[in-house]
Amino acid sequence: MDKLFIPILLGTTRPKRESFKAAKLIEKIGRSIDTIEVQLVDPGDYNFPFDGNDPENKDPRYSALTQRADGFFIVTPEYNHSFPGTLKRMLDSELRNYVHKPVAFAGVSNGIFGGARAIESLVHTVREMGMVVTFSDVYFPQIQNTFDEKGELLDQGYIKRIERAYAELIWMAKALKYGRDNLGGPYHS
Amino acid sequence: MDKLFIPILLGTTRPKRESFKAAKLIEKIGRSIDTIEVQLVDPGDYNFPFDGNDPENKDPRYSALTQRADGFFIVTPEYNHSFPGTLKRMLDSELRNYVHKPVAFAGVSNGIFGGARAIESLVHTVREMGMVVTFSDVYFPQIQNTFDEKGELLDQGYIKRIERAYAELIWMAKALKYGRDNLGGPYHS
Amino acid sequence: MDKLFIPILLGTTRPKRESFKAAKLIEKIGRSIDTIEVQLVDPGDYNFPFDGNDPENKDPRYSALTQRADGFFIVTPEYNHSFPGTLKRMLDSELRNYVHKPVAFAGVSNGIFGGARAIESLVHTVREMGMVVTFSDVYFPQIQNTFDEKGELLDQGYIKRIERAYAELIWMAKALKYGRDNLGGPYHS
Amino acid sequence: MDKLFIPILLGTTRPKRESFKAAKLIEKIGRSIDTIEVQLVDPGDYNFPFDGNDPENKDPRYSALTQRADGFFIVTPEYNHSFPGTLKRMLDSELRNYVHKPVAFAGVSNGIFGGARAIESLVHTVREMGMVVTFSDVYFPQIQNTFDEKGELLDQGYIKRIERAYAELIWMAKALKYGRDNLGGPYHS
Numbered sequence: 001m002d003k004l005f006i007p008i009l010l011g012t013t014r015p016k017r018e019s020f021k022a023a024k025l026i027e028k029i030g031r032s033i034d035t036i037e038v039q040l041v042d043p044g045d046y047n048f049p050f051d052g053n054d055p056e057n058k059d060p061r062y063s064a065l066t067q068r069a070d071g072f073f074i075v076t077p078e079y080n081h082s083f084p085g086t087l088k089r090m091l092d093s094e095l096r097n098y099v100h101k102p103v104a105f106a107g108v109s110n111g112i113f114g115g116a117r118a119i120e121s122l123v124h125t126v127r128e129m130g131m132v133v134t135f136s137d138v139y140f141p142q143i144q145n146t147f148d149e150k151g152e153l154l155d156q157g158y159i160k161r162i163e164r165a166y167a168e169l170i171w172m173a174k175a176l177k178y179g180r181d182n183l184g185g186p187y188h189s
Numbered sequence: 190m191d192k193l194f195i196p197i198l199l200g201t202t203r204p205k206r207e208s209f210k211a212a213k214l215i216e217k218i219g220r221s222i223d224t225i226e227v228q229l230v231d232p233g234d235y236n237f238p239f240d241g242n243d244p245e246n247k248d249p250r251y252s253a254l255t256q257r258a259d260g261f262f263i264v265t266p267e268y269n270h271s272f273p274g275t276l277k278r279m280l281d282s283e284l285r286n287y288v289h290k291p292v293a294f295a296g297v298s299n300g301i302f303g304g305a306r307a308i309e310s311l312v313h314t315v316r317e318m319g320m321v322v323t324f325s326d327v328y329f330p331q332i333q334n335t336f337d338e339k340g341e342l343l344d345q346g347y348i349k350r351i352e353r354a355y356a357e358l359i360w361m362a363k364a365l366k367y368g369r370d371n372l373g374g375p376y377h378s
Numbered sequence: 379m380d381k382l383f384i385p386i387l388l389g390t391t392r393p394k395r396e397s398f399k400a401a402k403l404i405e406k407i408g409r410s411i412d413t414i415e416v417q418l419v420d421p422g423d424y425n426f427p428f429d430g431n432d433p434e435n436k437d438p439r440y441s442a443l444t445q446r447a448d449g450f451f452i453v454t455p456e457y458n459h460s461f462p463g464t465l466k467r468m469l470d471s472e473l474r475n476y477v478h479k480p481v482a483f484a485g486v487s488n489g490i491f492g493g494a495r496a497i498e499s500l501v502h503t504v505r506e507m508g509m510v511v512t513f514s515d516v517y518f519p520q521i522q523n524t525f526d527e528k529g530e531l532l533d534q535g536y537i538k539r540i541e542r543a544y545a546e547l548i549w550m551a552k553a554l555k556y557g558r559d560n561l562g563g564p565y566h567s
Numbered sequence: 568m569d570k571l572f573i574p575i576l577l578g579t580t581r582p583k584r585e586s587f588k589a590a591k592l593i594e595k596i597g598r599s600i601d602t603i604e605v606q607l608v609d610p611g612d613y614n615f616p617f618d619g620n621d622p623e624n625k626d627p628r629y630s631a632l633t634q635r636a637d638g639f640f641i642v643t644p645e646y647n648h649s650f651p652g653t654l655k656r657m658l659d660s661e662l663r664n665y666v667h668k669p670v671a672f673a674g675v676s677n678g679i680f681g682g683a684r685a686i687e688s689l690v691h692t693v694r695e696m697g698m699v700v701t702f703s704d705v706y707f708p709q710i711q712n713t714f715d716e717k718g719e720l721l722d723q724g725y726i727k728r729i730e731r732a733y734a735e736l737i738w739m740a741k742a743l744k745y746g747r748d749n750l751g752g753p754y755h756s
Contacts, residue, residue: 012618036247051581051644051651077618081498081691085656092646112519113494120459120495121688124309124648127324132361135316141490147616167374172321175368185360203429240392240455240462266429270502270687274467277386281457301708305680306687309648310499313459330679498691505690505702510739513694549752550699557742563734 003037004070004173006030011087011118013044018143019108022076023149026106026138029162030073035170038073039065048089057093067098071173072131073165075106078118091125099130099187100180102172104165106138113141114139130187132176136168192226193259193362195219200265200276200307207332208297210340212264215295215327218351219262224359227262228254246282246342255286260282260362261320262354266297267307280314288319289369290374291361293354295327303328319376322367325357381415382448382551384408389454389465389496391422396521398485399529401453404484404516406539416451417443426467435471444475449551450509451543453484456496469473469503477508477565478558480550482543484516492517508565510554514546533539570604571637571740573597578643578654578685580611585710588718590642593673593705597640599628602737605640606632615656624660633664638740640732642673644717645685658692666754667747670740671732673705681706697754699743703735708739709734 009032010023012111023040030038040063058180076083103126107115116139123133138161148154180188197219199212212229219227231249239246265272292315296304305328309343327350329335337343369377386408388401401418428435435545454461481504485493492504494517501511516539518524526532558566575597577589577590590607597605608629644652670693674682683706690700705728707713715721747755 014621015618016619016621020655048652049580051653052583052646053577054581054583056582079619079655079659081695082655082688082694085615085654085659086618086653087652088646088649088655089652092652098737112517113491116491116494117498117691120313120498121649121691123312124684124688126647127312127322128648130324132321133316135319139490171368171372171374174372175364178367179360179364183360183363185356201429203432204434205430205432210534237463240390240464241394241457243392243394245393263649267469269504270506271466271499274426274465274470275429276462276463277457277460277466279487281463282552289512301706302683305683306502309413309684309687310460313495313499315458317459328679340479473626501694503686503692505700508702510699511694513697545752549746549750552750553742556745557738561738561741563738 002134003035005068005168006036006038006071007065007069008038008040008073008075010040010042011074012084013086017077018122019075019077019148022106022108022140022143023152024151025158026073026075026162029159032165033166041065043086043090046090048093051089053093053095057089059093062090063094063097066094069101070177071102071105071169073104073169075108076115076118076120076122077108078115079127079178081117082121083118095129099175101131102134102169102176103131104134104136104169106140108140108181110142110144132172134168134172136165138162138165190310193359194257195225195260195262196254196258197229197262197264198279199229199231200263201273202275203271206266208264208266209296210336211295211332212327213340214342214347215262215264215351216347218348219355222355232275232279235279237282240278241281242284244277246278246281249281252283252286255283258290259366260291260358262293262358263311263313264297264306265304267304270306271310272307284318286323289365290320291323291358291365292320293323293325293358295329297329297332299331299333301330303330321361323357323361325354327351327354381413381551382548383446384414384416384417384451385443385451385470386418386453388418388420389452390462393462395455395520397453397455400484400486400518401522402529403531404451404453404540406538408544411544419443421464421468424468429470431466431471431473435467437471440468440474441475444472446470447479448555449480449547451482451547452500453486454493454496454500455486456493459495460499461496464547473507473538478524478554479509480512480547480554481509482512482514482547484518486521488522490519492519510550512546512550514543516540516543520547570602571737572635573605573638574585574632574636574638575605575607575642576657577607577609578641579651580653583642586642586644588714589675589707589710590672592720592725592727593640593642597733600733608632609614610653610657613657615660618656618659618660620660620662624656627746629657630661630664633635633661633726636668637744638669638736640671640673640736641689642645642675642677643682643685643689645682648684649688650685654676662696667743669736669743670698671701671736672701673707675707675710677709677711679708681708700741701735701739705729705732
């Protein structure tokens with residue numbers, strides 16, 4: 001069986017973003033799992049100048065990778081109890097490419113809640129896009145204390161939590177791939 | 190293959206509830222689909238006296254039917270932008286029985302929004318329980334004008350909308366049953 | 379000026395509820411503030427047998443105290459990322475009595491999030507009822523470790539956090555009372 | 568008394584945005600109310616290149632107008648059950664300027680729900696910012712059928728609905744201005 005392709009979507013272009021460290025860790029652990037291929041998607045490398053899924057807000061490289069994806073891992077900081085605008089612009093730029101593909105979430109914050117509310121807000125949006133939400137969220141509270149100056153992880157407990165989220169995401173990706181390949185329906189011809 | 194068992198969970202015991210008519214219609218259409226077995230679950234017939242999933246808030250008949258279920262169709266009215274307390278008590282009474290089973294939603298209101306906000310609120314709860322949310326919601330706005338005095342449907346467009354929600358629910362139930370039976374994991378031994 | 383009347387609404391009747399300790403602490407601190415009169419409302423002492431605001435789901439004592447109230451302090455545990463059914467039944471039983479009265483929130487959980495998601499869910503409901511939401515929430519994560527066996531508070535930091543929530547609630551209660559008494563409008567004749 | 572200053576915040580820069588017509592109508596009706604001064608804020612005229620409230624994501628003109636504001640009217644389209652990324656970037660760029668100022672909402676959609684879910688999502692964010700949410704939302708479902716080709720309103724019922732939202736917003740703006748001017752507290756020195 002081919003490897004499952006899992007883009008890791010980072011949620012912000014904020015220059016000081018600490019969530020980049022969380023995304024890099026999730027990428028690193030993903031690379032150690034031999035049934036998947038991961039790719040870190042930094043919205044700063046793409047171009048979504050407007051809102052919505054009109055052609056003028058699409059980036060063909062993002063279109064291609066979402067089409068090829070078997071699932072997604074979204075890493076979002078929390079700003080004011082919700083996700084960043086950049087993440088919404090990027091997600092909104094496509095639609096049909098997401099249908100019946102699973103999504104795992106990691107939330108990031110400087111405070112004590114680890115992006116839990118950003119994830120709750122995001123669930124509504126990705127459900128409407130047809131993504132299938134999983135429930136093994138990873139939370140990074142007090143991200144500023146989670147990595148050292150060189151970006152090294154200080155709390156090894158995260159490894160197991162991220163592996164558990166991947167296990168759930170892969171389970172769901174396999175079940176949905178079975179569905180897309182075998183169960184027909186209006187979305188998969 | 191055995192028929193998929195789909196309980197239809199009605200959300201309220203309110204004496205004047207119009208959502209009962211919507212649930213009966215969903216039951217009737219479900220009976221016409223030969224790959225599924227449906228059962229209308231009226232919370233008025235069960236006993237959930239408290240909150241949470243302690244033994245004192247469980248009803249063994251509800252425990253048995255959620256364990257046997259392959260998926261759920263929840264029919265909820267909207268009170269103050271959310272679901273009724275009765276529905277939450279019933280759902281909260283179980284936990285592991287819901288994992289990796291899909292759920293479809295029908296929302297009911299007297300106003301113009303058809304329970305859309307009750308469904309949004311519910312998504313958070315059922316995701317945490319491990320249910321897998323689908324995205325072909327059925328909305329019953331102005332329910333008081335949707336059926337005549339005898340409970341006969343006045344707008345035949347609902348039949349196609351409910352059939353579409355069932356199609357999506359069945360697709361997901363089959364994919365997840367494949368997963369539960371073949372993909373292992375910590376939830377299915 | 380008369381004291382502002384602030385009912386403290388407890389969210390659950392679950393026998394093992396730890397949130398009762400949080401509500402008692404909030405009551406105790408409220409009693410030490412001389413501009414307010416507080417009253418702990420335990421839903422176990424009231425009767426809300428159904429859903430909605432029909433007469434059969436009203437308790438006249440709750441009707442009276444919500445009518446008299448100048449604001450509310452809701453103490454809710456979090457079950458499955460939302461509030462308990464009992465709290466929803468109680469809140470739904472009234473409507474006009476809440477308009478233009480402020481509400482503060484305390485969330486309670488055994489886990490690390492302190493009911494943050496239960497509060498988010500609740501915001502939608504109380505806004506629709508006309509309550510005015512404040513933003514100085516109090517969170518009780520790991521409530522099982524916050525009080526000792528006799529119910530004595532182990533972390534004195536909560537006192538300041540609760541006092542800050544009261545300060546914000548009282549500020550808003552005074553501003554809205556000014557409005558109700560002086561600004562007319564369709565809700566206050 | 569000086570006029571209350573109410574910026575009308577449009578939520579998207581999408582080239583085909585129909586919500587601009589709704590915002591123009593809300594501006595026009597606002598101009599007819601002699602106790603307020605309104606200003607339509609088109610995010611296409613401002614510059615928010617990143618996320619968050621760091622200096623590099625601020626526009627000094629937006630900083631100035633939010634500081635001067637006595638309340639806000641947000642006009643948001645709904646994309647995938649939530650608000651556009653552009654609106655979030657703009658709102659996130661400031662923080663303290665919003666505290667204890669009221670906000671009214673108008674939602675816009677091509678479908679039947681008029682942005683109701685975008686408004687629900689937004690409530691969490693503006694509450695955290697300290698804005699005080701009102702509950703007289705205006706919904707523009709099927710916006711493409713609400714104005715003619717010249718932008719003339721086809722359904723005069725909107726005028727009364729918008730006037731009612733303004734009445735509630737002005738009531739709350741006056742009550743909160745009384746508070747800010749007279750009640751002290753940590754946010755207003």
